[in-house]
Amino acid sequence: MDWTFDHIAQVVPDIAAAVAFYTDLVPGSTVLYQDATWAFVEAGGAKLAFVVRDEHPGHLAWRVSRDELTRQAVKYGKETKLHRDGTESFYIDGPCGQHIEIITFEGSKWELEASDE
């Protein structure tokens, strides 16, 4: 049942510009991943995600186990989606238009990379 906050995702017009802005702003920031449509930046303990429009909505994401993801998807009557990095998740609407992602990293490339270290 453990939920761990994972990331804050923002829709931005230009991924590289957003990465440059936040890495310049917050001393010691690290770019975890970046391509033309998607990036992850660690900034002072926050994981910031940047996405281009029509990729995902802006959202707050909590990380759960795969079993908990299944339970929550059934609870909310949602289908989950497997993403290109091997994470799997679904979105629900929060108050005032904020979206929420419930996501599992079990079996994703992030988990595999972490176990290689």
Added chain:
Amino acid sequence: MDWTFDHIAQVVPDIAAAVAFYTDLVPGSTVLYQDATWAFVEAGGAKLAFVVRDEHPGHLAWRVSRDELTRQAVKYGKETKLHRDGTESFYIDGPCGQHIEIITFEGSKWELEASDE
């Protein structure tokens, strides 16, 4: 120079409804503070702030020392504001309309409460 991510603030129409939504969503959530115009909720390691419109903009906040706050305010040419809880901060604009708060908790009621424990 240390920056520590502090909170994610959202403008919501109804503080109590937002608190109820997130505490119901995330198991083990804790209400840190709540009144009619403002609330703080700890949810799975994230500190979520809810504010009513015209109180503050929605934003991402990083916590710094008072000296670093002064340096950053001078760098960005901004005046800082002392808030009712004793924190002091200023806002800058981020990419795509997201606001950023740079805030110090030194001397605030939160720091005083923590030192009483």
